[in-house]
Amino acid sequence: MKGAYDVAVIGAGVVGSAIARELSRYKLKIGVFEKNLDVCNETSGRNSAVVHGGFAYDADTLKARFCVAGNRMMGDLSEELDFPFKRCGKVLVGNTEEDMEQLKRTLKQGDVNGATGLELIDEKKLHELVPAVVGKFAMWSKNSGIMDPFLFTIGLAENAAENGAKFLFGHEILGIERVDDDYLLRTGKGEYKAHWVINAAGLGCKTISDMLGITGYHVIGSKGNYIILDKRLGSLLPMPVYPVPSNTYMGIHVTPTVDGNVTVGPDAENVTDFSYYGVPQKNMEELAKSASNLWPHINKADQIRNFSGILPKWVDENGVIQDFKIEIKEDIAPHAVNLVGIESPGLTAAVPIAQYVVELMKEHERLVKNDQFIPEHKSIRRFATASFEEKNALIRENKEYGEIICSCEQVTKAEIRAAIRNPLGVATMTGVKYRTRAMMGTCQGGFCQMKIEQLIEEELGIPAKDVRYSRPDSWVLTGNMREEK
Known part of the structure; x- marks a missing residue:
């Protein structure tokens, strides 16, 4: 036996790291098991880095509830954890009558969800906000924003570690066995014991769920490809520009980063290989062509890199994408919190998800507060941004x-x-x-x-x-x- 923990968190993406930080507010021995060699090596670090407003998700869902909550607290989190965040707004741009009707439905859904700062604007106002955009009108989400997903996740994880959590990298979970009132976790580097197990494995959520005995979930991978443009174009894009969304897909969009670059994407393709992140040339060409209809400043000479990310989507037997699943199945896997299908808006919603996980645990276990918990974390001082x-x-x-x-x-x-x-x-x-x-x-x-x-x-x-x-x-x-x- 290599070690024993009160809680084993499986997965060190943004959600797993947020859970570890929330748990470190209590007197618990916490182990975070991650197969990669650092945090946010998969979905959490491979996305648009947008802080969503909460209008794009069906009413009365965990996605809507936690997205709205995460958006509201992001400013405070940015100050506590010292990561870049800009509440720059976002526009969803349309041109046709059908686009306008869809935007009206989207705005109404946002109001029901509790999203604030939503407004339909005309062409004049749209071009005041984003002069280089192509469109007749838009829905303006004033409270949407952009952030650094790496430093957000790193801040959560390092703050958890500073408050006592132990991160075990290169520790892929190969098997889980129930032994008496605890779990035995088998990894490639030895066996560990834990009283509680939390499945925050992201793309591996179904595998861990099956190991816990909670079977039957169908999880697909939705791969999105991106292009990164040079910083010289950043001044032409003050906020993310999206097309009018469909019911299941936000569309190829153009997004500024907090550091001045511009990202183009993502497209969307269902995949079964959750580890391949290559970006085909044809996808790059299609991304540039499609996004140029919104923002015609995408040239090959300015493309400095590409990347891709994969979202774990829980779907039903008809292939319909489902809500986040966050559950305790006491009859099957006591003392285990199972998270399935934590995709977008998981980055925005990470801390509310973590708080919810802790509240579920409290229904089954008395947690004692850690009076020594320190919520503040300082990132490395950046020379480039200093005076x-x-x-x-x-x-x-x-x-x-x-x-x-x-x-x-x-x-x-x-x-x-x-x-x-x-x-x-x-x-x-x-x-x-x-x-x-x-x-x-x-x-x-x-x-x-x-x-x-x-x-x-x-x-x-x-x-x-x-x-x-x-x-x-x-x-x-x-x-x-x-x-x-």
Whole structure:
């Protein structure tokens, strides 16, 4: 037996990390089991990074309820956890009578859900808000916004760790067995015991649900591809621009990021392989063509990267997408909270989902408050966004703030070292990337990647062959190109 926990959270995406943080408000020994080598390596870090308003979901659903709640609290969370968030608004753009009727229905649904700041606007107002957009009218969601999904998830996870939660990376759950009043969790790195198990496995939710004995769920993968555009276009897009939505799909949209880039996408395709993130050329071409109907500033010369994400959608026997499922099946799996189909708006809704999970647990277990809980977390100080005076002060404090490693994003050696020393013990290249934005600029790591790899070696005292880019099998280097003499 490698260890025992009061609660084992399976999955370290945004929802699993939020659950771990909420649980750390109580006197509990918490273990977070994640098959990847860092948080938000899957759906939580592969999305549009939009904070949704809550109008796009059927009334009386958990999706609608938690989205509205998450939107309202995002500003406070941003201050507590020190991640970028902008309540910039969003427009859903239409051109036809049918579009107008759909927008009226969407606005009415938003009102029922409790979403606020929704307004139908004419062409003049639309072009005041987004001069470069193409459209006749729109629904304006004033309270929608954009955020950094990496730093949000990292903030939740690192704050949970600072309050006592233990994150076990590279620990894929291979089996779950009920033993007396506890669970035995079998991983590739040994066995662990836990009194409570929480299935926050995202794309793996059905697998874990089946292991718990809660069978019968059908989960499909909906893959969406994206293009990232250079920062020089950011000033042309002050807020996300969406087409008029259908009942099941928000459509290919154009979204600014909190750091000034623009993302185009996603499209949507049902997939059975939940691990393949390649983006075909034809999809990139279709994304650019479709999104140009809304915002005609998408050129190949400005495309610096592409990526994709996969949403775990719970569907019924007819293929109809269902609401979030968050349940305790006491007769089948006592002391287990099962989360299935946590897709969009999971990023916006993560903390309300976590609070709901804790309330469900309280119906079965007395939880004692942790009076030592500290809700605040500080991210790494960013040199690029500091004022001239602040930059000078940082360099006086630590001379390595005066050495730029990533020229595109102005990331210093001090920031790289701080990222390598993160509270979660993450030692990957993307662990540095997501915490600092190094390798996210125009050259996408062409000039700084190997400098960062060498700093990981130096800081952690590990050989080059052991440094991973992101996943367990993603070696940065596999050997020498030539024998040393």
